[in-house]
Amino acid sequence: MATALETGPSLTLSKPLPLDSGQVLERVQIAYQTYGTLAPAKNNAILLCHALTGDQHVANPHPITGKPGWWDRMVGPGKPIDTDRYFVICSNVIGSCMGSTGPASIAPDGKPYGMRFPVITIRDMVRAELALLDEFGIEKLHAVVGGSMGGMQALSLAANFPERAERVLAIATTARHSAQNIAFHEVGRQAIMADPNWQEGAYYDTGRDPDSGLAVARMAAHITYLSEAGLTHKFGRRLQDRPNGEKGAISFGFDADFQVESYLRYQGLSFTSRFDANSYLYITRAMDYFDLAEEHGGRLANAFAGSSARFCLISFDTDWLYTTSDARSVVHALNAVAAPVSFVELSAPYGHDSFLLDVPALDRVVGGFLG
Amino acid sequence: MATALETGPSLTLSKPLPLDSGQVLERVQIAYQTYGTLAPAKNNAILLCHALTGDQHVANPHPITGKPGWWDRMVGPGKPIDTDRYFVICSNVIGSCMGSTGPASIAPDGKPYGMRFPVITIRDMVRAELALLDEFGIEKLHAVVGGSMGGMQALSLAANFPERAERVLAIATTARHSAQNIAFHEVGRQAIMADPNWQEGAYYDTGRDPDSGLAVARMAAHITYLSEAGLTHKFGRRLQDRPNGEKGAISFGFDADFQVESYLRYQGLSFTSRFDANSYLYITRAMDYFDLAEEHGGRLANAFAGSSARFCLISFDTDWLYTTSDARSVVHALNAVAAPVSFVELSAPYGHDSFLLDVPALDRVVGGFLG
Numbered sequence: 001m002a003t004a005l006e007t008g009p010s011l012t013l014s015k016p017l018p019l020d021s022g023q024v025l026e027r028v029q030i031a032y033q034t035y036g037t038l039a040p041a042k043n044n045a046i047l048l049c050h051a052l053t054g055d056q057h058v059a060n061p062h063p064i065t066g067k068p069g070w071w072d073r074m075v076g077p078g079k080p081i082d083t084d085r086y087f088v089i090c091s092n093v094i095g096s097c098m099g100s101t102g103p104a105s106i107a108p109d110g111k112p113y114g115m116r117f118p119v120i121t122i123r124d125m126v127r128a129e130l131a132l133l134d135e136f137g138i139e140k141l142h143a144v145v146g147g148s149m150g151g152m153q154a155l156s157l158a159a160n161f162p163e164r165a166e167r168v169l170a171i172a173t174t175a176r177h178s179a180q181n182i183a184f185h186e187v188g189r190q191a192i193m194a195d196p197n198w199q200e201g202a203y204y205d206t207g208r209d210p211d212s213g214l215a216v217a218r219m220a221a222h223i224t225y226l227s228e229a230g231l232t233h234k235f236g237r238r239l240q241d242r243p244n245g246e247k248g249a250i251s252f253g254f255d256a257d258f259q260v261e262s263y264l265r266y267q268g269l270s271f272t273s274r275f276d277a278n279s280y281l282y283i284t285r286a287m288d289y290f291d292l293a294e295e296h297g298g299r300l301a302n303a304f305a306g307s308s309a310r311f312c313l314i315s316f317d318t319d320w321l322y323t324t325s326d327a328r329s330v331v332h333a334l335n336a337v338a339a340p341v342s343f344v345e346l347s348a349p350y351g352h353d354s355f356l357l358d359v360p361a362l363d364r365v366v367g368g369f370l371g
Numbered sequence: 372m373a374t375a376l377e378t379g380p381s382l383t384l385s386k387p388l389p390l391d392s393g394q395v396l397e398r399v400q401i402a403y404q405t406y407g408t409l410a411p412a413k414n415n416a417i418l419l420c421h422a423l424t425g426d427q428h429v430a431n432p433h434p435i436t437g438k439p440g441w442w443d444r445m446v447g448p449g450k451p452i453d454t455d456r457y458f459v460i461c462s463n464v465i466g467s468c469m470g471s472t473g474p475a476s477i478a479p480d481g482k483p484y485g486m487r488f489p490v491i492t493i494r495d496m497v498r499a500e501l502a503l504l505d506e507f508g509i510e511k512l513h514a515v516v517g518g519s520m521g522g523m524q525a526l527s528l529a530a531n532f533p534e535r536a537e538r539v540l541a542i543a544t545t546a547r548h549s550a551q552n553i554a555f556h557e558v559g560r561q562a563i564m565a566d567p568n569w570q571e572g573a574y575y576d577t578g579r580d581p582d583s584g585l586a587v588a589r590m591a592a593h594i595t596y597l598s599e600a601g602l603t604h605k606f607g608r609r610l611q612d613r614p615n616g617e618k619g620a621i622s623f624g625f626d627a628d629f630q631v632e633s634y635l636r637y638q639g640l641s642f643t644s645r646f647d648a649n650s651y652l653y654i655t656r657a658m659d660y661f662d663l664a665e666e667h668g669g670r671l672a673n674a675f676a677g678s679s680a681r682f683c684l685i686s687f688d689t690d691w692l693y694t695t696s697d698a699r700s701v702v703h704a705l706n707a708v709a710a711p712v713s714f715v716e717l718s719a720p721y722g723h724d725s726f727l728l729d730v731p732a733l734d735r736v737v738g739g740f741l742g
Contacts, residue, residue: 020623021623115625176608178599178603179605179607179608179631180597183594183631183635186632186635187594189625190590191587194562194583194587212565215561216558219554219558219561220591226551228549231550237548237550237553252392252490253490254486254560254564258550260550260553260554261553261554281625
């Protein structure tokens with residue numbers, strides 16, 4: 001991605017941020033967006049947590065792509081997450097590249113961190129989010145809400161800081177990354193590291209980003225975000241029309257003959273304009289390390305023993321990245337400690353990405369749970 | 372991969388090979404292996420067709436890796452494909468790199484083809500195989516047998532050259548590549564083409580192969596060969612012990628902490644020692660182009676209308692690359708033309724790779740069908 005740009009409000013945390021690795025991050029910058037008004041009692045805040053390649057631009061146009069925010073359909077006045085009633089806050093996770101401190105940030109020695117940035121965890125991201133809430137004086141959230149990696153943050157917050165949220169809404173997520181999840185991320189990381197422009201992560205001053213590797217990483221990951229049936233429905237084996245307007249035909253060459261090839265190439269390339277390759281390494285690593293049971297003595301139920309929050313888990317029947325079975329494991333753990341939990345498996349054709357897309361049943365469940 | 376080495380017997384086809392693209396390949400070299408003895412009536416031949424990264428070394432040690440042949444457990448005296456009774460022949464597909472003509476071969480102008488090699492199809496591979504059988508004087512096969520891409524060749528032979536085989540055994544395969552299949556292959560191709568060593572395919576004389584790209588391609592593909600449950604069973608989230616003997620622990624770094632990462636990296640790297648990156652491009656392209664229905668007026672049943680062969684389709688319940696549903700489509704098409712077909716879905720935990728692994732039920736079905 002290119003140089004820093006206007007990413008909206010941000011603040012510097014007043015205290016150093018301790019990390020799971022034992023390291024401490026000083027002068028942590030957190031970029032965030034808010035929607036709605038914080039009540040005088042500060043009891044109407046909803047923390048939204050974004051996914052791997054998401055950011056704080058939930059319901060405003062994205063400053064790089066100009067597209068609507070990633071949950072514009074869900075967050076706003078009168079919408080399921082109703083900003084007439086709630087104060088919604090979303091911050092860019094640490095390790096990312098949209099204004100919060102990450103590997104592209106300037107380290108205390110005046111040079112970009114690169115791979116000197118400490119490896120972070122999902123819990124570290126949550127610590128940064130809670131530190132931001134501290135700066136706002138928000139002690140207890142009305143709810144913490146997230147999908148995918150955002151759901152991991154919601155579960156981690158519930159498990160590690162149970163006094164901070166009354167409601168926990170975790171969508172299309174898991175309490176632990178599986179071997180297959182790790183494997184796909186490792187392919188992406190190897191693609192980035194194989195790009196000669198990567199330069200062990202010290203590419204910020206070279207004028208050449210490892211965009212080819214990052215694009216391949218994105219392409220591989222993108223397949224996991226869609227269902228097989230969704231891909232078939234959207235593209236099947238349909239051929240790509242040629243730039244000159246010629247009707248699609250097999251070229252007996254290596255151009256993008258199939259629409260799905262062209263789509264994937266576009267997904268890969270466009271991603272590189274808004275994302276930093278090192279951030280991709282760090283955030284995928286945090287997700288791979290995520291195992292809420294392992295953090296709590298090897299038993300997932302232990303993670304929620306101290307919680308008094310109400311939980312809602314939502315999965316999608318076509319999501320093969322974080323499956324209904326993954327969600328059900330969390331529900332069983334919550335049942336084991338008698339935590340109030342509702343669980344819905346929604347039917348939607350889009351695979352993992354369903355949580356971002358037009359699924360009216362999702363709107364109803366989200367709105368209903370938040371009250 | 373390194374330079375050419377001893378790959379066993381080969382011959383030069385006596386006639387030029389016409390291709391689906393309209394091009395013609397001259398002086399085509401076919402490398403092959405045979406097992407057992409051809410009967411004087413030449414009526415006991417079984418053609419084995421290999422998969423994407425397989426080769427002709429079915430039941431002898433591989434000349435590069437030294438490992439047993441890929442179907443050593445299935446092919447031999449007294450084994451399910453019994454070389455005491457049958458003459459088994461397997462040739463390296465054109466486009467590949469184990470002795471048959473492919474992009475690494477020397478073109479008529481004295482230089483390696485590279486990307487000047489014509490784009491081939493599964494049917495072209497079959498044409499080359501039949502031309503090899505012609506050289507042996509084998510008019511009709513006792514059976515054509517293959518798994519994965521080998522199964523595509525078996526189905527293509529049955530559809531396009533129905534007089535050439537009495538039995539068709541297609542395992543863990545499909546009659547058409549789906550959007551998701553194409554997508555995974557496209558990721559691999561983009562990884563190879565993004566490698567600066569690729570040099571538009573003209574790397575043979577540079578001393579630097581696009582091994583990094585090829586390794587990433589292999590890693591991505593390898594995930595699709597294994598089931599999610601198989602990966603979990605084999606690796607789970609188990610940590611890698613350190614080279615110094617230290618017990619596995621999270622490193623808060625980017626080394627291979629998890630065994631699955633280490634395994635994938637090894638799969639990627641070791642593959643580059645035995646496979647040519649351009650061959651990977653050409654063969655994946657041939658597979659992506661494969662759509663037996665489209666070749667036959669858009670109706671799969673048409674493909675088999677002229678066949679008098681007996682068919683056997685085998686799928687594996689955990690194969691998410693070429694699923695039971697893919698196999699069933701072929702069976703339905705065969706039913707529609709009243710072709711004799713048996714179909715078995717086998718239960719095995721290994722995903723797509725099951726056809727190469729120890730699945731005793733597979734041995735029984737294969738042996739039973741071949742008679």
